[in-house]
Amino acid sequence: xxxxxxxxxxxxxxxxxxxxxxxxxxxxxxxxxxxxxxxxxxxxxxxxxxxxxxxxxxxxxxxxxxxxxxxxxxxxxxxxxxxxxxxxxxxxxxxxxxxxxxxxxxxxxxxxxxxxxxxxxxxxxxxxxxxxxxxxxxxxxxxxxxxxxxxxxxxxxxxxxxxxxxxxxxxxxxxxxxxxxxxxxxxxxxxxxxxxxxxxxxxxxxxxxxxxxxxxxxxxxxxxxxxxxxxxxxxxxxxxxxxxxxxxxxxxxxxxxxxxxxxxxxxxxxxxxxxxxxxxxxxxxxxxxxxxxxxxxxxxxxxxxxxxxxxxxxxxxxxxxxxxxxxxxxxxxxxxxxxxxxxxxxxxxxxxxxxxxxxxxxxxxxxxxxxxxxxxxxxxxxxxxxxxxxxxxxxxxxxxxxxxxxx
Numbered sequence: 001x002x003x004x005x006x007x008x009x010x011x012x013x014x015x016x017x018x019x020x021x022x023x024x025x026x027x028x029x030x031x032x033x034x035x036x037x038x039x040x041x042x043x044x045x046x047x048x049x050x051x052x053x054x055x056x057x058x059x060x061x062x063x064x065x066x067x068x069x070x071x072x073x074x075x076x077x078x079x080x081x082x083x084x085x086x087x088x089x090x091x092x093x094x095x096x097x098x099x100x101x102x103x104x105x106x107x108x109x110x111x112x113x114x115x116x117x118x119x120x121x122x123x124x125x126x127x128x129x130x131x132x133x134x135x136x137x138x139x140x141x142x143x144x145x146x147x148x149x150x151x152x153x154x155x156x157x158x159x160x161x162x163x164x165x166x167x168x169x170x171x172x173x174x175x176x177x178x179x180x181x182x183x184x185x186x187x188x189x190x191x192x193x194x195x196x197x198x199x200x201x202x203x204x205x206x207x208x209x210x211x212x213x214x215x216x217x218x219x220x221x222x223x224x225x226x227x228x229x230x231x232x233x234x235x236x237x238x239x240x241x242x243x244x245x246x247x248x249x250x251x252x253x254x255x256x257x258x259x260x261x262x263x264x265x266x267x268x269x270x271x272x273x274x275x276x277x278x279x280x281x282x283x284x285x286x287x288x289x290x291x292x293x294x295x296x297x298x299x300x301x302x303x304x305x306x307x308x309x310x311x312x313x314x315x316x317x318x319x320x321x322x323x324x325x326x327x328x329x330x331x332x333x334x335x336x337x338x339x340x341x342x343x344x345x346x347x348x349x350x351x352x353x354x355x356x357x358x359x360x361x362x363x364x365x366x367x368x369x370x371x372x373x374x375x376x377x378x379x380x381x382x383x384x385x386x387x388x389x390x391x392x393x394x395x396x397x398x399x400x401x402x403x404x405x406x407x
Contacts, residue, residue: 005030023322032306040315044322058297087237152246179391252291281338286347
């Protein structure tokens with residue numbers, strides 16, 4: 001039977017659970033096609049994905065077109081969300097993106113990671129020490145979620161006791177931002193979460209103004225580039241982005257990486273014997289089944305991708321997952337190889353919107369796997385995970401493992 005790319009439904013539970021065969025078929029047969037279920041173009045080849053992400057012909061500012069298609073109570077909620085999320089650099093084109101990213105980059109540069117490394121390892125130890133006597137664990141709740149939540153909260157001066165409540169708000173917001181298609185009231189939940197989240201961060205910023213302290217919240221308050229300072233709303237909304245993204249993506253990197261090691265025990269043991277290979281392994285986890293799965297861009301003008309005309313205002317979905325498994329770019333891409341070299345993947349995207357927090361995610365990933373492999377062995381998945389239905393990320397709802405304390 002002929003393969004029909006236009007019939008692929010990315011909300012199909014089977015596609016959500018096992019996307020790679022579908023994406024491989026699309027890349028082989030119809031690598032750039034119009035997908036009715038997404039109402040947009042879908043790109044799967046590495047070079048096409050890189051073109052779209054690196055081209056000034058495409059925009060990330062999606063809330064204007066979305067508002068034009070929305071009315072009634074839904075429009076009021078979307079307007080409120082757009083006011084906050086429109087200040088996020090991930091949804092902002094130049095020159096606003098350039099200005100705000102410049103203000104936010106301090107604290108996330110590779111050189112800043114040296115000072116942070118001992119703190120991250122201390123958080124890893126804090127979370128893993130109580131698990132050393134266990135043989136079974138739900139890894140996301142016990143470790144993968146709280147580690148990045150603690151680290152990003154440390155960076156912005158958020159008290160540890162407040163993290164659980166902020167995580168609830170972040171999860172509700174994620175259903176909207178990440179395209180949770182099986183959550184029909186996601187817009188309402190996101191609206192309520194943003195109201196609570198911004199009210200909390202208003203207080204955090206005001207507390208810092210009254211009592212300055214050396215963290216990234218204070219850096220955003222004090223930022224002054226030739227007289228250009230951030231407004232209160234820009235500060236609050238930028239912290240919200242960092243906290244939300246810091247919780248979500250690194251947790252998925254850790255969980256997906258552990259699943260990969262559980263399915264490849266020989267490579268897990270090789271890393272345990274020689275932890276110097278862990279940085280390369282983290283890059284492979286990002287390529288093989290990274291946290292980010294799909295990104296969307298909007299054509300700013302009539303343009304072309306892969307020889308196909310794309311009209312102004314049409315959406316283009318780019319599959320990082322498919323691009324990172326492109327055999328024209330990677331040798332044996334469907335095989336996990338923690339020793340893979342020249343691994344120039346797109347796990348953090350590409351172009352001016354390359355993930356600002358990539359150095360931090362890499363640091364947390366390395367520390368997490370060092371801690372896990374030093375303490376535990378024999379990773380085994382005891383029940384196949386249910387995958388969340390979010391189009392933009394590759395996220396297991398939970399990860400139930402068995403393991404043994406390493407002797």
